[in-house]
Amino acid sequence: MSGAQPVCLPVGGCLPLAELPRLDYERFSRLLREAVQGGARVVSYFARPETDGLTLYAVLLADGDGRIALLRTTLGESFSSLSPELPQLQLFEREIAEQYGVRPEGHPWLKPVRFHAGWTGAPDVWQREAGRHPLVGDMAYYRVAGDEIHEVAVGPVHAGVIEPGHFRFQCHGEEVLHLEISLGYQHRAIEKILRGGPHPATVYQMETAAGDTTIGHTWAYAQLLESLAGVQVPQRAQVIRAIGLELERLANHVGDVGALAGDVGFLPTSSFCGRLRGDYLNLSAEICGSRFGRGLVRPGGVSFDLEDARIATLQQRLKVLEPETCGAIDLCFDSPSVLARFEGIGTVSAQDATALGLVGVAARACGLARDLRQHLVPAVWTAAFAQPVLEEDGDVYARGNVRRREIVASLALLGYFLDQLPAGDTRVPVRELAADSLAVSCCEGWRGEVVHAAITDRDGRIDRYKIVDPSFHNWSGLALALRGQQISDFPLCNKSFNLSYCGFDL
Amino acid sequence: MLGRIVLHLLVLLILSPLLPGVIAKTKALFAGRIGAPLLQPYYDLARLMRKEFIFSRTTTWVFLAGPVVGLVVPLLAAQLMPFGGLGASLSFRGDLVLFVYLFGLARFFTAASALDTGSSFEGMGAVREVTFSCLAEPTLLFALLVLACGADSLTLNDLLGPALAGRWHSGQAASLALIAVCLFVVVLVENSRIPFDDPNTHLELTMIHEVMVLDHSGPAFGLVLYGAAMKLLVLGALLVRLVLPLQTGHVLLDLLLLVAGLVGLAVLIGVVESTMARLRLPRVPQVLVGTTLLSAFALVLVLR
Numbered sequence: 001m002s003g004a005q006p007v008c009l010p011v012g013g014c015l016p017l018a019e020l021p022r023l024d025y026e027r028f029s030r031l032l033r034e035a036v037q038g039g040a041r042v043v044s045y046f047a048r049p050e051t052d053g054l055t056l057y058a059v060l061l062a063d064g065d066g067r068i069a070l071l072r073t074t075l076g077e078s079f080s081s082l083s084p085e086l087p088q089l090q091l092f093e094r095e096i097a098e099q100y101g102v103r104p105e106g107h108p109w110l111k112p113v114r115f116h117a118g119w120t121g122a123p124d125v126w127q128r129e130a131g132r133h134p135l136v137g138d139m140a141y142y143r144v145a146g147d148e149i150h151e152v153a154v155g156p157v158h159a160g161v162i163e164p165g166h167f168r169f170q171c172h173g174e175e176v177l178h179l180e181i182s183l184g185y186q187h188r189a190i191e192k193i194l195r196g197g198p199h200p201a202t203v204y205q206m207e208t209a210a211g212d213t214t215i216g217h218t219w220a221y222a223q224l225l226e227s228l229a230g231v232q233v234p235q236r237a238q239v240i241r242a243i244g245l246e247l248e249r250l251a252n253h254v255g256d257v258g259a260l261a262g263d264v265g266f267l268p269t270s271s272f273c274g275r276l277r278g279d280y281l282n283l284s285a286e287i288c289g290s291r292f293g294r295g296l297v298r299p300g301g302v303s304f305d306l307e308d309a310r311i312a313t314l315q316q317r318l319k320v321l322e323p324e325t326c327g328a329i330d331l332c333f334d335s336p337s338v339l340a341r342f343e344g345i346g347t348v349s350a351q352d353a354t355a356l357g358l359v360g361v362a363a364r365a366c367g368l369a370r371d372l373r374q375h376l377v378p379a380v381w382t383a384a385f386a387q388p389v390l391e392e393d394g395d396v397y398a399r400g401n402v403r404r405r406e407i408v409a410s411l412a413l414l415g416y417f418l419d420q421l422p423a424g425d426t427r428v429p430v431r432e433l434a435a436d437s438l439a440v441s442c443c444e445g446w447r448g449e450v451v452h453a454a455i456t457d458r459d460g461r462i463d464r465y466k467i468v469d470p471s472f473h474n475w476s477g478l479a480l481a482l483r484g485q486q487i488s489d490f491p492l493c494n495k496s497f498n499l500s501y502c503g504f505d506l
Numbered sequence: 507m508l509g510r511i512v513l514h515l516l517v518l519l520i521l522s523p524l525l526p527g528v529i530a531k532t533k534a535l536f537a538g539r540i541g542a543p544l545l546q547p548y549y550d551l552a553r554l555m556r557k558e559f560i561f562s563r564t565t566t567w568v569f570l571a572g573p574v575v576g577l578v579v580p581l582l583a584a585q586l587m588p589f590g591g592l593g594a595s596l597s598f599r600g601d602l603v604l605f606v607y608l609f610g611l612a613r614f615f616t617a618a619s620a621l622d623t624g625s626s627f628e629g630m631g632a633v634r635e636v637t638f639s640c641l642a643e644p645t646l647l648f649a650l651l652v653l654a655c656g657a658d659s660l661t662l663n664d665l666l667g668p669a670l671a672g673r674w675h676s677g678q679a680a681s682l683a684l685i686a687v688c689l690f691v692v693v694l695v696e697n698s699r700i701p702f703d704d705p706n707t708h709l710e711l712t713m714i715h716e717v718m719v720l721d722h723s724g725p726a727f728g729l730v731l732y733g734a735a736m737k738l739l740v741l742g743a744l745l746v747r748l749v750l751p752l753q754t755g756h757v758l759l760d761l762l763l764l765v766a767g768l769v770g771l772a773v774l775i776g777v778v779e780s781t782m783a784r785l786r787l788p789r790v791p792q793v794l795v796g797t798t799l800l801s802a803f804a805l806v807l808v809l810r
Contacts, residue, residue: 152626152711159708174787263712265704265784271537337701337783345786487630488787491709 006031006060006069011375013068014227014439017455020072022052028073029082035060035069036086041357041370043068043451044440045092047075047100048464049120054100059440059453063368066375068440075100081107088357091472097125111139114184114505119192137166137182144170144177152487156185163501171487179482179490181475186505194465198225198299207294210469210503212252215244216445217467218297220452223441225299228433228456235380235422237301242380243417244284244296246410249446251280253403253410254325256498260400261332263492264341272328279321283314301427311418318418322411329404342397346481346493349394358477360448360470361406362497365391365398372444384416399496433460445470447500469503510595511585513757517592518584521765522735523547525742525772529699532776547735554728562721565622572619573722573729579612580736586662589743590767591753591760594663602650602662606643609696609737613639620718627710631717634787638702638714641794642695648801649685649692653748655808656681666744670751682748684804688797689745693771695794697738700779702790712787742771 007020023031036042044059053074060069075096081104083090093104094113101122104110110125115136118124128134137156150171156164164185170178190205206221207214219241226233258273281291288296288304296302306314332338348358353366363370371388373381389405391398433456440453448470457463478497482490527544534541543549561569585596586605594601617636620628653665656673674682695702698715710717719730746767754760785793 150626152630154711159710261783263707263709265700265707265779266782267533267537267780271539275538335781335783337785340789341783341786486787488712490711492712 006035006071009068009070009440011061011066011068011372012223012227012439012441014230014434014437015070016434017436017438020070020438022055023071023073025073025075025079028056028058028071029080031071032058032060032082033085035062036088039063040069041354042086042088042092043442043449044453044466044468045089045096046453046464046466047096047102048455049100054102056096057438057453057455059451061442063370064374070438070440075102078103078105080105081110083107083109087355087476088473091476101125112184114187116184116187116189136184136187139182141168141182142170142178142180144172146172148172149177165501167490169482169487169490174486174488176482176485176487176490179479181479183475183501183504186502188502188506190506191465191467194462197462197465203298204294207292208502209467209506210471210500211292212500213248213445213447213450213469213503215241215248215293215297216443216447216450217452217469218293219245219443220441220450222297222299223443224439224452224454225430225433227439227441228437228454228460229299229430230434231300231428231430233301234425234428236305236424237426239380239417239421240287240302240304240306240426241297242384243306243414244287244293244302245443245445246414246417247280247284247287248293250407250410250414251277251284252446252498253407254280254329256495257329257332257400257403257407259495259498260342260396260492261338263495264338266332266335266338269328269332272324272331276321276325276328279317283317286310286314286317298427300430301425303427305426306421311421315415315418318411318414325407325411329407333401333404339397341492342400343393343395345396345489346485346496347393347395348477348481350392352480353394353477356476356480357473359473360445361399361402362474362477363448364388365402366394367392370449372442372449376442376444380417384413396492396496433462435460447471447498447503448474467506469500469506471499471501471503474499475504507595510592513592514584514587514589514595515581517589517761517764518581518736518739521768522580522739523551523732525738525768526735528769528772529776529779532773533780536777536780547731551728551732554731555725557724557728559725560723562623564624565619565721568615568622569619569721570726572616572622572719573726573733575615576612576733577729577736579608580733580740583608584736584740584743587740587743588663588666588747589761590747590750590764591755592757592764593667594661597661597663600660602654602660602665605662606646606650610639610643612733612737616718619722623721625721627713627717628720630711631713631715634714635718638695638790638794641791641798642692644798645688645794645801646692648798648805649689652678652681652685652801652804652808655805666747666751668751668753670748671753674751678808681804681807684807685801686745686748688801688804689741689748690774691793691797693738693741693745694775694778695790696741697734699775701782701785702793704784712784739768742768746771 009015040060040062043061047054047056056073056075058071083093098112099119101118103125115134152169154167156166166182168180169176206217209217254273255277258270262270284293285291350366359370367390369388373385389402391402435458438455443450451468453466454462455464481493526547531541531544583605586594586601588594617632620632656678657664698705703714750767
């Protein structure tokens with residue numbers, strides 16, 4: 001209880017709040033800084049009003065050892081911002097400022113994140129009118145001045161059927177000097193709705209936190225409840241969850257490679273991958289009746305079993321899909337005219353990626369071994385998962401190639417899981433949640449890590465629920481990747497990240 | 507002469523929407539899809555023409571002038587061009603210069619109507635279109651000069667007349683082959699095809715030609731599409747005539763030959779679009795400077 005070291009927890013673990021020492025802010029920030037210098041990164045950072053005042057929680061994870069470190073401190077009306085030293089905290093601090101009206105002093109980029117009214121009724125940091133919903137996107141954008149500078153505004157309504165987001169480009173001719181991204185159009189206040197939960201509707205809300213990461217978010221949510229309830233999920237259910245997760249990864253990665261090809265006008269791969277994506281979605285539907293995996297993962301296990309006949313169907317269909325997928329994708333990656341468009345575009349350096357705390361595909365494309373499947377709790381991964389797929393260059397090609405290689409790896413994983421499905425139950429009941437406890441759960445969704453954290457009150461109800469979608473970290477990476485690029489390459493860079501708007505907006 | 511004018515107009519008005527249809531069908535087959543019907547562009551035009559005109563309050567008459575001029579220009583330019591074996595209906599000394607700059611006029615009005623909307627996208631597209639066309643223009647002029655040197659005339663009718671077939675068997679064959687390649691590039695650039703532009707993309711930031719007509723809708727957009735199809739036919743006819751300079755003397759057979767050549771060109775464009783990715787935008791001027799040099803070299807070969 002001395003607080004000389006952060007309190008550690010295995011991934012997917014649970015801790016009584018009383019065991020987490022309350023540090024003063026100075027010591028908190030020193031430990032945080034040391035941990036990050038030691039190679040850890042902040043995976044979640046959130047505040048909660050408590051009797052002692054607004055309490056700030058930091059959840060850190062060191063890649064490679066799979067242990068989660070926790071810190072907590074109490075905040076006053078303002079606190080000194082850590083973002084100048086640790087840029088990966090900049091969005092988290094802005095978020096806390098927006099939710100609780102506390103000002104991170106010295107924050108270099110203090111702007112609203114999701115444009116909602118404060119949660120506690122405290123005065124707004126930006127002096128926006130109280131009691132009314134703020135206008136989304138209403139903030140001071142970064143401007144570049146000069147005769148030959150022009151500004152291009154894109155969105156929030158786009159030409160394609162995509163989510164709303166606003167992009168401001170400061171351009172010199174065709175060159176982008178700066179891109180600022182403003183989101184928040186799809187804010188649904190999921191975290192706020194969850195207070196006092198879990199409610200009957202909660203699991204459906206989790207499935208749609210980011211609709212394309214249904215399995216990822218529901219897995220993290222289920223794992224969180226299981227660790228709070230102290231329930232062990234049967235092996236068979238874990239493997240079925242893993243099958244669902246890999247199918248989700250395959251469908252999205254295949255769709256992304258096709259979309260990348262479509263953006264550079266390379267039609268064959270674009271068309272074939274569009275069709276193949278549908279085939280993978282149909283495999284999910286084969287398991288649980290929903291192409292997006294809705295209804296599959298539930299706290300305590302899964303709600304659909306895989307009979308031998310269905311396993312055989314899946315194996316048979318995968319056998320046909322595998323060569324088709326590899327053929328369609330190789331066609332694109334073997335075309336010089338496509339490579340000329342992918343290589344050297346939208347580069348993010350490993351240094352910037354580390355500083356911004358990028359995760360998932362975008363991080364692995366910069367050579368950072370950030371893949372939570374290395375140390376997820378279920379033992380299914382340790383047996384089957386070999387190595388994260390890494391690329392060094394950090395450009396569009398690297399992000400595309402990470403996806404291409406992960407598709408191959410996922411197909412192998414799926415084959416293994418379908419072969420080795422252990423016998424047993426698929427679901428156990430989840431009853432009372434531990435009171436006054438903190439739990440953190442993680443899942444490597446197709447886009448990157450999904451981290452959920454929850455604190456229960458003294459009745460074992462959820463008092464604070466925190467969701468971190470990979471997009472939350474990675475949007476800043478996209479903004480950075482556009483510096484000095486051609487504005488005509490923006491759609492391609494954007495597609496290579498393919499981030500979620502609603503996963504960010506929550 | 508009146509008969510010729512009518513025949514040229516009929517060919518242009520009736521056949522032109524077929525070409526985008528053929529291109530789309532070729533691309534669909536390459537992608538393993540069935541694709542839209544061959545006659546889809548006709549249906550699209552009919553649908554657009556039935557809609558009402560909608561104009562933004564911030565636009566002026568210039569906004570409509572773009573589509574109208576874009577439609578009239580190919581109609582005029584077609585009269586100067588021999589369509590395959592069918593001679594030009596209007597012909598005078600130096601008409602090739604008029605031919606080239608009629609398209610310049612259309613471009614001026616399209617760009618002006620894009621700027622008229624005040625949208626940042628459309629302005630960006632206008633800048634790109636004008637830049638790339640500037641660079642494509644010398645290629646077209648050099649190519650016509652090569653033909654003019656051989657024919658010893660300055661009318662398109664003579665340039666592409668019956669004598670053209672004989673020149674393929676003379677020492678000029680190399681030059682003609684070079685300008686045929688250059689003209690193919692010009693056809694792709696001027697008609698905003700891959701690898702220079704992507705007519706099917708929905709991404710405003712990458713568009714060149716399409717972004718200039720984003721605000722046009724209904725019949726105005728129909729005029730834009732119709733004009734574009736006719737432009738493709740007129741420029742395509744130039745290339746087809748150069749590569750297939752056969753002449754039977756029979757009007758119907760000549761017409762058939764022209765149509766076969768145009769459909770062949772459309773298929774070729776479809777194949778190029780299916781097998782290539784788009785060029786990066788900064789590469790487009792480099793390619794166009796390259797074709798200019800190539801066509802200049804063809805001229806040197808003829809003059810030496």
